[in-house]
Amino acid sequence: MxxxxxxxxxxxxxxxxxxxxxxxxxxxxxxMFEQVELADRLGYDYVFFVEHHFLEEYAHSTSPxxxxxxxxxxxxxxxxxxxxxxxxPAINHPARVAERISxxxxxxxxxxxxxxxxxxxxxxxxxxxxxxxxxxxxxxxGTRECVRMMSSTPYAGYDGEHFSMPARxxxxxPMQKPHxxxxxxxxxxxxxxxxxxxxIGSLGFGFETPxxxxxxxxxxxxxxxxxxxxIGEAINPGLLVLNQFMSAKTDEEAVRRxxxxxxxxxxxxxxYSTTRGTQRAESGARLIDEHQPGITNIHRVxxxxxxEQKDGRxxxxxxxxxxxxxxxxxxxxxxxxxxxxxxxxxxxxxxxxDSIRKNIKRYEDAHTDIMVFNAxxxxxxxxxxxxxxELFGTQxxxxxxxxxxxEHLPWRERQLEGVPYPINSSI
Amino acid sequence: MARYEDVKDSDVRTLLExxxxxxxxxxxxxxxxxxxxxxLLLIEQQPNLLQDNLPADExxxxxxxxxLGANLFEVxxxxxxxxxxxxxxxxxxxxxxxxxxxxxxxFRQ
Numbered sequence: 301m302x303x304x305x306x307x308x309x310x311x312x313x314x315x316x317x318x319x320x321x322x323x324x325x326x327x328x329x330x331x332m333f334e335q336v337e338l339a340d341r342l343g344y345d346y347v348f349f350v351e352h353h354f355l356e357e358y359a360h361s362t363s364p365x366x367x368x369x370x371x372x373x374x375x376x377x378x379x380x381x382x383x384x385x386x387x388x389p390a391i392n393h394p395a396r397v398a399e400r401i402s403x404x405x406x407x408x409x410x411x412x413x414x415x416x417x418x419x420x421x422x423x424x425x426x427x428x429x430x431x432x433x434x435x436x437x438x439x440x441x442g443t444r445e446c447v448r449m450m451s452s453t454p455y456a457g458y459d460g461e462h463f464s465m466p467a468r469x470x471x472x473x474p475m476q477k478p479h480x481x482x483x484x485x486x487x488x489x490x491x492x493x494x495x496x497x498x499x500i501g502s503l504g505f506g507f508e509t510p511x512x513x514x515x516x517x518x519x520x521x522x523x524x525x526x527x528x529x530x531i532g533e534a535i536n537p538g539l540l541v542l543n544q545f546m547s548a549k550t551d552e553e554a555v556r557r558x559x560x561x562x563x564x565x566x567x568x569x570x571x572y573s574t575t576r577g578t579q580r581a582e583s584g585a586r587l588i589d590e591h592q593p594g595i596t597n598i599h600r601v602x603x604x605x606x607x608e609q610k611d612g613r614x615x616x617x618x619x620x621x622x623x624x625x626x627x628x629x630x631x632x633x634x635x636x637x638x639x640x641x642x643x644x645x646x647x648x649x650x651x652x653x654d655s656i657r658k659n660i661k662r663y664e665d666a667h668t669d670i671m672v673f674n675a676x677x678x679x680x681x682x683x684x685x686x687x688x689x690e691l692f693g694t695q696x697x698x699x700x701x702x703x704x705x706x707e708h709l710p711w712r713e714r715q716l717e718g719v720p721y722p723i724n725s726s727i
Numbered sequence: 728m729a730r731y732e733d734v735k736d737s738d739v740r741t742l743l744e745x746x747x748x749x750x751x752x753x754x755x756x757x758x759x760x761x762x763x764x765x766x767l768l769l770i771e772q773q774p775n776l777l778q779d780n781l782p783a784d785e786x787x788x789x790x791x792x793x794x795l796g797a798n799l800f801e802v803x804x805x806x807x808x809x810x811x812x813x814x815x816x817x818x819x820x821x822x823x824x825x826x827x828x829x830x831x832x833x834f835r836q
Contacts, residue, residue: 433795437816461814494821529751529817 301664301700301708302727304346304672305339305689306383306542307332307367308359312564312599312679319594325360331682332367333374335675335689340375342693343701345726346540347371348383348415348503348672353391353424357598358568365400372408379726380408383503383672384417384485387442388435389463390428391419394442395470398449402474410475413726415503416443417485423572423591438462440531443482447532451478481536481725492516492539496523499535499721501669505542510662513541517667521715534724537716538669545649545673546680547656547688554651557688560602561678562648563610567602599679649673653695664700667711669727734831736772739765743831746824755820756813759797762823763808766792766799769830770806776830777806793826795819 311328313319336347349364361367368380385397405412418439419425425432441462449455454469474480482499486492487506495502502520504513517539524537544565546558571591602610649656649671663671673692675685712727731743746761770776780792780799792799796812796819 436795436818436822440816440818461816490822490825493825494818497821498818527747527751 301660301668301704302345302670303692303697303700304344304348304379304381304670305336305676306672306674307347307349307361307676308352308565308674309349309361310358310565310568310677311360312357312568312602313597315597315600315603318597327682328360329367331685332676333370334682335685336371336378337374338686338689339693340371340378342689343697344378344689344693346379346381346413346670346672348381348413350383351386351417353386354427354593355421355423355568355572356593356596358565358572365404368404368412369407372404372411378411379413380404380411381413381483382415383505384415384483386419386424387416387446388419388425388428388430388438389442390430391424392442394446394463395449395465395468397442398446398470399472401446401480402450402470402472405474405476405480406472410480412474412476412480413483413501414480415483415485416500421572434462439484443484444531447479447482450474450480451533476724478533478722478724481538482532483536483538483540489516489519492520493523496520496537497527497529499524499528499530499532499537501536501538501540501725503540503542507543508541510666513539513663513668514666524716525719528719528721530721534722535719536725537712537719537723538725538727540670540672541663541668542672542674543649543660543663544677545656545675545688545692546684547649547651547653547691548684549652549691551651551655554655554688557680557684558650559678559680560610561680562650562674564599564602564678565674567605567610568598571598571601649692653691656692657696657699660696660700664703664708667708669708669712730828730832734828735834736768736831739768739831742768743824743828746820746827750817750820750824753817755815755817758820759815759823760810762820762827763797766827766830767806767808769827769834773834777801793819793822795822797823 309328309332311320311324339347349361349367350359351362351364352359353362364382371380385392401412401414416439418435419430422432425435441460445458449470450473454467457467458465481501483501483503484491484495486495486502486504492502492504508516520539521537528535544562546554548554548557649660660671675688731740731747734740734743742761742765746758749758749761781801782791782794796815797808797810800807800809
């Protein structure tokens with residue numbers, strides 16, 4: 301199993317002020333650069349940046365191509381991932397995507413991972429007047445044509461459902477041929493299966509458990525073998541999972557440093573959903589109509605919640621990992637032990653290196669290709685994130701890297717036996 | 728083995744096979760029509776599916792029959808799927824196929 305970092309670039313508003321200090325975003329970006337550059341030196345394989353718009357406090361990564369371009373020149377080997385580019389043409393025209401992806405691939409020496417997505421919340425889609433019922437179709441059309449633009453000389457032009465353009469040669473061409481490895485955001489199982497059918501990697505951003513992942517791996521590789529209609533000129537078979545992450549010398553310190561990071565992450569993500577079904581009255585989440593752009597302090601709303609809703613009990617129950625009764629009967633009484641119990645239960649990478657090793661081994665056993673870490677979330681401190689990256693990178697990553705070569709790659713080769721399409725994958 | 732082969736009902740299974748073949752042939756519209764016909768058959772067998780799959784505020788849209796242009800309605804107590812367009816992408820057809828197949832396979836339990 302390979303490893304990486306994942307960034308929303310969360311920036312909770314301060315609890316004791318109405319908005320951020322003027323240097324807050326600068327610090328956020330500078331700290332991110334330090335974190336990723338450390339990861340690169342330690343041998344982490346990937347970094348992925350989201351693209352979200354208007355989601356204050358939850359995700360300040362609105363222009364991932366900018367961060368990735370900076371990292372292209374300050375890192376040496378880490379793969380530079382879009383997690384993802386939003387493909388509806390009103391948000392990103394396919395020709396501009398092809399130009400940016402190819403340019404990044406050239407200046408990085410061929411290290412781009414091209415993650416694609418259709419967009420989710422109406423907070424974003426509404427900002428660009430994208431109709432929700434058409435976003436899947438837009439994603440497919442935009443991705444397919446973007447790939448053709450990168451791999452064709454010239455691009456023959458297109459008259460489509462959601463965009464049209466005449467014949468042009470879209471330049472530059474990417475260093476990776478015929479194009480960088482393709483991925484799609486797949487926070488749901490259904491999209492993982494779609495990814496397999498299109499011959500692209502699945503970016504599992506739904507914090508799947510090891511057990512869920514094992515099922516998806518089996519289904520995914522079966523579909524790659526049996527029902528694949530590639531959307532690109534080469535396929536990129538692979539499953540990535542996202543995991544919560546914090547490490548320190550002791551389990552207790554790791555939990556303390558993790559603080560309410562995962563809770564704020566989940567809460568602020570749910571906050572921006574406009575589907576009533578994902579709102580939970582008891583969580584205090586607000587519908588988008590009540591959000592006041594530039595004014596509402598989401599962090600303060602989150603901070604007012606009962607502690608159990610901040611640190612995972614609600615998430616465990618709502619993820620159907622445990623019923624309320626099971627939670628009550630099996631959890632340790634002591635707060636610290638309870639937090640570690642919950643982290644272990646869900647397979648989270650939160651704890652001392654030994655605990656993390658044990659938890660994430662379950663994902664390795666499920667044949668996960670890549671795990672990326674959600675380290676920068678909530679109000680976590682930069683120095684704690686740096687120490688966590690260092691601890692994992694020096695004490696855990698090397699043994700997984702060795703097994704990846706010796707055990708995982710042969711397994712993967714067996715899964716792909718007989719697949720008739722060219723493969724372009726960094727796994 | 729394709730998942731539709733595990734579906735018990737032969738009529739539903741045949742329609743899902745047709746949908747899969749249509750997708751392989753690059754005809755997502757026919758695939759969506761076949762999935763809709765299959766889902767209406769499932770509702771005949773399990774009438775509660777109709778209410779379970781109509782839009783409701785408390786449900787995520789992922790938990791309901793997809794509303795991507797072939798949308799499920801209740802008309803005088805009967806299910807009706809209305810096509811708002813006659814052009815679908817392959818990914819939309821896959822979404823309809825997977826949802827219908829998952830629903831059909833749950834009847835196996």
